[in-house]
Amino acid sequence: MAERYSSFNPGGTLWLLQRVTAAFLVAVLAFHFFLLHFVHHAYEVTFLGSQARMSSILYFSLMVLFLVTATFHGVNGIYNALINQGLTGTKRTVVKWTLVIASAVLIGNGLLTAIAWTDLIDIGIRGIFG
Incomplete structure (x- = not known):
């Protein structure tokens, strides 16, 4: 019988984090599916409606947390799958830092997109200088 090997240390x-992020992602995806398929039907979803949802600090925070969590969960899973396949040495270091940089770019782009989709910045600027 084949021996089980995992790069994850059980209890580490x-x-x-891989298990906690998986549970969080399942819950947020269920929320997303319920909100955008039962509360708002597909034909009712508009850009202005999406902008209104994203302008709620609670919804915005949830979506940013979803972005960060999904990125971590996916990249951590890919990295550990590659380690399980025998990735070692310099290649392992190169892959690790490539994934770290790709994650930072993905999260940065996602944050810029999320911010652009809201009027939170305008409200904050008007509140300060208004």
Whole structure:
């Protein structure tokens, strides 16, 4: 029988974070599906409606947390799958830093998109200088 191997140390921090992020992603995806398929039907979803939802600080925060969590969960899973396939040495270091940079770019772009989709910045500027 084949021996089971995993780069995750059961009970370790990355092992725990992979499971916690999976549970969070399932809950947020269920919320998303319910909100955008039962509360608002597909034909009712508009850009202005999406902008209104994103302008709620609670919804905005949830979507940003979703972005960061999904990125971590996906990249951590890919990295550990590659380690399980035998990635070692310099290649492992190059892959790790490539994934870190790709994650930072993805999260940065996602944040810029999320911010552009709201009127939160305008409200904040008007509140300060208004």
